[in-house]
Amino acid sequence: MTVLKLSCVVGLRHDEVGSGQPLVLVHGSPGEARAWACVVGHLAPALRVRTPDLPGYGGSDPLPWQVPVGTAAVAAALAELIEDCSDPVWLCGHSCGGNIALHAALRERERIKGLVLIEPVFVRALDLTGERKALLETHAFFTTYLVRAAFAEPGAIGLMIDFFARRWGLCQALLVSTGSVRGFLNRATARNADDVRAAFAETVTAAQLGSFDRPVLIAHGSPDFHRLLQP
Secondary structure, three states: OEEEEOOOOOEEEEEEEOOOEEEEEEOOOOOOHHHHHHHHHHHOOOEEEEEEOOOOOOOOOOOOOOOOOOHHHHHHHHHHHHHHOOOOEEEEEEOHHHHHHHHHHHHOHHHEEEEEEEOOOOOHHHHHOOOHHHHHHHHHHHHHHHHHHHOOOOOOHHHHHHHHHOOHHHHHHHHHOOHHHHHHHHHOHHHHHHHHHHHHOOOOOHHHHHOOOOOEEEEOOOHHHHHHOOO
């Protein structure tokens, strides 16, 4: 375990294993670097894998109070970790971590070899592509979640999980499985709510996305898969 001191006086905790070309894996919200534990073992023999705890998660310090919480601010912290690597990196982010990885890649383009986004929650794309109905429906759903999270309603984070899982049964399994899981999710609700607000506040432009000239792979579930999860 290593803690990288950043220019914004944030300690960013990260693990590094393996050798070869550097790969940075960015966890989703709520989550921590340990979410990648089963993945790292398959990658580390051929790659030098870094798995950071994003600011405010795991062993990393939160952003200073004077720094507005947002995707760009967290991406700036991730960018410093990328700059700390000796060679250009492969960058991979999951869910909210995909949004952060994308912002960091746009910021550090010359240090990026390629970008992998696994189910990114890039709601900004709905606006950029004119999907206004889907955007309004998504915003309405998460407004309800944010209100319930603001009142610290127990289990409120289940709404967020259910939205992406597309099946209440799966959400219930997560919430009632073990006390440790339930406790982790409830403790992470306020931080996750910040991440949700940040996702809706992103201002990346189509021109910025179009100018990114590194290889990009976007992994997502198929429509057929999501239909199978409908109750």
